[in-house]
Amino acid sequence: MPVYYYIFLSATLFTIGVIGVLVRRSAIIVFMCIELMLNAANLLLVAFSKMHSQAIGATHPTAATDAQIFVFFSMVVAAAEVSVGLAIIVLMYRNVHSVDVNFLNRLKN
Amino acid sequence: MNNILHIAWLIPFLPLVGFLVNGLGRNQLSKSISGIIGSGTILASFLLSVYVFLSVKDGNTHVAHYFDFINTGALKIGFDFQVDQLSSLFLLIITGVGFLIHVYSTSYMHDETPNNFAKYFAYLNLFVFSMLLLVLGGNYVIMFIGWEGVGLCSYLLIGFWFKNDNYNSAAKKAFVMNRIGDLGFLLAVFWLITKLGTTDYHTVFQNVSQLTSFDITCITLLLFVGATGKSAQIPLYTWLPDAMAGPTPVSALIHAATMVTAGIYMIARSNILFTMAPTTQTVIAIIGLATAILAATIALKQNDIKKVLAYSTVSQLGYMFLGLGVGAYTGAVFHVMTHAFFKALLFLGAGSVIHALHGEQDMRKMGGLKKYMSITHITFLLGCIAIAGIPPFSGFFSKDEILAAAFSSNPVLWVIGVLGAVMTAFYMFRLYTMTFLGNFRGTDEQQHHLHESPGAITFPLIILAVLAVIGGLIGIPEVFMHGGHRLEAFLEPIFRESKKIQGTHHLSHSTEYFLMAASVVGASIAIIFAWKNYKDYRYSTEENTGIARVLENKWYVDEIYSSVIVQPVRALGGFFTNVVERGIIDGIVNGVGRAVNYGSRQIRLLQSGQVGTYVLLMVFGILILFVIQLFL
Amino acid sequence: MLGNFITLPHLLIFFPLIAGVIAFFIKSDSGVRGWSVLASLLTLAVSLSTLIYKDNLELNGLAYNYEWLKYMGASFSVSLDGLGRVLTFLTAFSFPVILIATYRNVYPRSNVFYGLMLLSQAGLMGVFLATDALLFYFFWELALIPVYFLCSRWGGERRIAATFKFFIYTFTASLLMLVGIIYVYLHTAGTPFSDHSFSIQAFHTASLTPTQQSWLFWLFFVAFAVKMPVFPFHTWQPDTYEQSPTAVTMVLSGIMVKMGVFGLIRWVLPIFPAAVLQFENVVIGLSVVGMIYASLIAIRQDDLKRLVAYSSIAHIGLISAAVFTRQQVALEGVMIQMFSHGVNIIGLWIVIDVIEKKLGVRKISQLNGIAHRAPVLTIILVIIALANIALPLTNAFVGEFMMFTGLFKFNGWYAAFAGLSIILAAVYTLGMIQKIFYGETNELTAEMSDISFNQKLVLGLLVLAIFFAGIYPQPFFEITKDSVAAIVTRFK
Structure with missing residues (x-):
């Protein structure tokens, strides 16, 4: 399968994520969209890794799967982020009884 | 060093001593003592001047070097006295007339308080000292x-x-x-x-x-x-x-x-x-x-x-x-x-x-x-x-x-x-x-x-x-x-x-x-x-x-000087103080401050606190970077 | 000497530094005063011994060099050459005088006040001793930062505004200098451990084209010009002098002003000779205009502190003009004048402080006839004021005479125009004496008392210094002669 399929899919996912962050007001949805962007990037990493694995694998056998391992890193980070992020959202709900991101703009003054 | 040079320095030095004694002791000395010190030092200088004069008259002229006043590689100025016909004549006039006037002053200034009296003689002695320095300088x-x-x-x-x-x-x-x-x-x-x-x-x-x-x-x-x-x-x-x-x-x-x-x-x-x-x-x-x-x-x-x-x-x-x-x-x-x-x-x-x-x-x-x-x-x-x-x-x-x-x-x-x-x-x-x-x-x-x-x-x-x-x-x-x-x-x-x-x-x-x-x-x-x-x-x-x-009215010279020189100088000072200093220079300095203040006030509005706005700006920023990277 | 690490230059820096840190922890008010006076006297003793210590006094003076940031090419290198000697002595001499003269002034949280003062002294010492650009910059800021706090915490009514102005001016200027230092650094040859070096020798040999020099020159010049200050970078000065506590004003005007002059002599003249030749007329022109300008303004001032501030600007104008004439005689004049100016202006501030403390005002128009009530104060002020207008046989005459000689050698017209300030100085100084001290007393001054013993002591000391330097200035020239010659020869 040509690699641009993956690129298009990833770009679409990323754009959906960006637009979601921009237009949605619910903190949870925004959060999910961020995850979506992260995974779009992960998808690209895996795709490119597979694409280059043969060429690189000939000279550097261990380097061929570096990018895929890197995806695990970002997944772990994403998991950590989820735990922190959800905790923040829970706290936010406790304080203002809403998960609307635009509601919480008190830094302004 | 010649004999005359050993005593030449004493001629101005004695009035200086008189100045110091009268000036520092003006609260302790009685009028008669300060008068005697004041006149006595000048009399002594006068006698020394006579001696110097006579020896100069015999053709004995010298330049005495006492110490280096300023001595750098580029400039050398010694503390020198020149004892010759002209200076010795002036020495006589200064110390002679000076002595008579000191004596005169002891009576003329007698109504002053002892403190002021001593101060007066101190100043007078200082004057004689300076005048002798002027005349003797080499x-x-x-x-x-x-x-x-x-x-x-x-x-x-x-x-x-x-x-x-x-x-x-x-x-x-x-x-x-x-x-x-x-x-x-x-x-x-x-x-x-x-x-x-x-x-x-x-x-x-x-x-x-x-x-x-x-x-x-x-x-x-x-x-x-x-x-x-x-x-x-x-x-x-x-x-x-x-x-x-x-x-x-x-x-x-x-x-x-x-x-x-x-x-x-x-x-x-x-x-x-x-x-x-x-x-x-x-x-x-x-x-x-x-x-x-x-x-x-x-x-x-x-x-x-x-x-x-x-x-x-x-x-x-x-x-x-x-x-x-x-x-x-x-x-x-x-x-x-x-x-x-x-x-x-x-x-x-x-x-x-x-x-x-x-x-x-x-x-x-x-x-x-x-x-x-x-x-x-x-x-x-x-x-x-x-x-x-x-x-x-x-x-x-x-x-x-x-x-x-x-x-x-x-x-x-x-x-x-x-x-x-x-x-x-x-x-x-x-x-x-x-x-x-x-x-x-x-x-x-x-x-x-x-x-x-x-x-x-x-x-x-x-x-x-x-x-x-x-x-x-x-x-x-x-x-x-x-x-x-x-x-x-x-x-x-x-x-x-x-x-x-x-x-x-x-x-x-x-x-x-x-x-x-x-x-x-x-x-x-x-x-x-x-x-x-x-x-x-x-x-x-x-x-x-x-x-x-x-x-x-003395040809109105004082009035002319006042209006032609003194007043314009004062006016210029006022102009500098009020216009240039406060207006222009401080104006520029404060203007910079005000511009920064105003600018930050405007840019502050971007910080709306709306997360969405921030993200939107971020996306735009990234897009612009993309465009620059890909097409420029 | 005292071993490899504890040398005279180090003592001069670390003594006040450590004493200052200790001062922060002394809780008792009288204890901290006594401590700081004692510490400053000990520093003075060290400094006196540097004047006597004569071996190894060639161009580098007492130079010491320790590794500091080895891989950046920065080292803790200090040197005590003729320039440094005169200025560290001025610093060491001024501090006890200032602290004793203001001994009776009460400060809230005095331990912090005195601690900051001593830290500032350490910074000043470092500025005059450092032969490493980064170290120089470090001490430059170390000297200034305590002053910001001292002004803003213990100053007069409008202290915050004044400090802010001072801070913005000096900090902007310092940053320009930092940019300049880094730029020159990137053009220096390396050391075994680093690609480049901050040492002054490396700066001297840095490969800079005339174009680079010409804009680097302005980065450095502005930094130093603000500190001196040279017209038109001076407007922070009257405000800051007016609002600072008097002790700090003395430090600012007596010593810190010389940081700028010293910077020019040590860091600008030898490093950017081509640019100096290119811009000398601009700088001298600015300085000379500034002299007349400040003198004219001084005539119209009613506040004593502002009058002295503008008078100082006028005098410093002559100094900066003389620096750029590159004449041996002028630079030697600058060296002695820096000392003289420090002594005279500190004396003037002490007198003003006495008047303000006793009467609560410093408006010339409100004072009258003080001579009747305070004869000793009057005599001392008259002597100091006359020294300030460079009457012969006082210290300032020697310096101004030499600087004017150099200026005249450079260009007679500058000297003639600058000479007008001699006349104007007489006008404002004598006018001030006449209005404050002479005439009849008024209700305000009628009950005034004369000065106290400690003030008599320090003022008497200053008067002695005035006459000593005025009658027998030769020792100063002996100290500075070689260092100055080394700078002048760079232009030949």
Whole structure:
């Protein structure tokens, strides 16, 4: 399968994520969209890794799967982020009884 | 080191000691002790000066180097004293007249508190110290130290009674005008250093030939600017009449006999430079003569006894500069000496009068004092005759020498000079007649207390009167007596080089007799005229009109200076303070601050607190970066 | 000497530094005063010994060099040459004088006040001793930062605004200098451990084209000009002097001003000779204009502190002009004048402080006839004021005479124009004396008392210094002669 399929899919996912962050007001949805962007990037990493694995694998056998391992890193980070992020959202709900991101703009003054 | 150099430094040092003792111990010393210290140190200096003078007379001249004042690779200025004919003559005048005036002061200032009395003598001693430094200095820098030092003492003594704010203003005026001259002096010194690398007299005079005539002209003109400040010539003369605010002995010592002649000393000292700058000499002659006439006209209409004498001093100094300008250096120095005698005498006599009248200085309220103060009267009369130039009194010889030299330079100078001399005779005898002849016009109270002054006052008067009468005899012109001009012979080594350049042109004997006769006759007529006019003077409050009013107001020179110089300078200061400083410079600085403030206020609006906005901006930012990266 | 690390230059820096840190922890008010006076006297003793210590006094003076940030090419190198000697002595001499003269002034939280003062002294010492650009910059800021706090915490009514102005001015200027230092650094040759070096020798030999020099020159010049200050970078000064506590004003005007002059001599003249030649007329022109400008403004000032501030600007103008004449005689004049100016202006501030403490005002128009009530104060002020206007046989005459000589050698017209300030100085100084001290007393001054013993002591000391340097200035020239010659020869 040509690699641009993956690129298009990833770009679409990323754009959906960006637009979601921009237009949605619910903190949870925004959060999910961020995850979506992260995974779009992960998808690209895996795709490119597979694409280059043969060429690189000939000279550097261990380097061929570096990018895929890197995806695990970002997944772990994403998991950590989820735990922190959800905790923040829970706290936010406790304080203002809403998960609307635009509601919480008190830094302004 | 020669014997004379071992004691030369003591001459200024003793007055300095007197200054320190009187100045630091002014709260402890009694009046008699501070008087003795003050006068005693000057007497000792005088005796040493006599010794030095005698040894110089035997041809014993030296430059003494005491220590390095400034010694860097690029500039070397030693603390040097030059002991020669010219300086030793001035030493005698300064310490001699100075001593008499100190003695006089012990009585004149006796009403002061012990503290002020000691302070007065401290200042006076400091003055003598500075003046001696000025005269003894072996280079222009040491001279300048004394030069500014005497200015300082003059400032301190004019403002001695500092409760009166007018006196303080007069003191300030004197100092500032002197400083204007000093700037000229300093620039001349810098010029010398730049061109010759030294300020030592002997090196400078030996290397004059290395200077271009432009350099010499500029240097001498700048030095002359210095002299106009110190010696009260046009345009810087207006401080001297105001300086009469000081105690009268101070006027006698500083503002008549010694300090104001510093300019003449300086030019006589640098005579070789001036001789090589004919342009400067012309300027000096013209300014000197103009000052002599201007001051004489003002003196005609003054009513304050000290003001008349002050303008007379300015006028006489003008004559000395005329002498310097026409190359009659000996004549100028001679006139300095005789002037020191008779002008100190006149001032001290005026002081005696003022003392007797308890501070009254207005001649319109005097008169008839002849009866009450015989010694003062006689000595004063002798002084008046001397200054009027009647032979064989001292003023005749010295003034005549200057006028004769002026004639041989340009007869026009002589004509104007004689005119001034006639005016001198007139205003001096106006002064004399109004003060001593006629009837007393003061209050009964004053008349009741009129008395001759005590011995400490009359003693200096007598000595000075004797000197004023016979002082001229050391400079008898050749026409009267061959070899009679002892002073010229004595000063010959100083002016030798200048003489060589100038050459000698003798007037014929008949011309000289004619010149003398003309000035003597003119002065005599003026004396009789003054006597006739003022012997029955009545006090009237009528205001003067026309030219008399202009003269009474001193040609309005002070007012002109005030509106042309002082006010504009103050206005400029105000403009800088309020407009440039606050408006422009601070405006720019504060403007930068305000711009930053305003800018941040505007940019702050972007921080809306809406997460969405931030993200949107971020996305836009990334898109722009993409575009730049991919397409540019 | 005292071993390898504890040398005289180090003592000069670390003594006040450690003393200052200790001062923060002394709780008792009188204890901390006594401590700081004692510490400053000990520093003075060290500094005096540097004047006497004569061996190894060639161009580098007492130079010491320790590794500091080895891989950046920065080292803790200090040197005590002629320039440094005079200025560290001025610093060491001024601090005890200032602290004793203001001994009676009460400060809230005095331990912090005195601690900051001593830290500032350490910074000043470092500035005058450092021969490493980074170290120089470090000490430069170390000297300034305590002053910000001292002004803003203990100053007058408008202290915050004044401090802010001062801070913005000096900090901007310092940053320009930092940029300049880094730029020159990147053009220096390296050391065995680093690609480039901050040492002054490396800076001297840095390969800079004339174009680079010409804009680097301005980065450095502005930094130093603000500190001095040279017209038109001066407007922070009157405000800051007016608002700071007097002790700090003395430090600012007596010593910190010389940081700028010193910076020019040590860091600008030798490093950017081509640019100096290119811009000398601009700088001298600015300085001379500034002299007249500040003198004229001083005539119109009614506040004593502002008058002295503007008078100082006028005097510093002459100094900066003289620096750029590159004449040996002028630079030696600058060196002695830096000392003289410090002594004189500190004396003036002490007198003003006395008047303000006793009477509560410093408006010239409200004072009158003080001479009747305080004769000693009057005499001392008159002496100091006359020294300030460079009367012969006082210290300032020697310096100004030499600087004017150099200026005249450079160009007679500059000297003639600058000379007008001599006259104007007499006008404003004597006018001030006349209005404050002479005349009749008024209700305010009628009850005034004369100065106390400790003030007599320090003022007497200053007067002695004035006359000593005025009558026998030769020792100063002996100290500075070689260092100055080394700078002048770089232009030959």
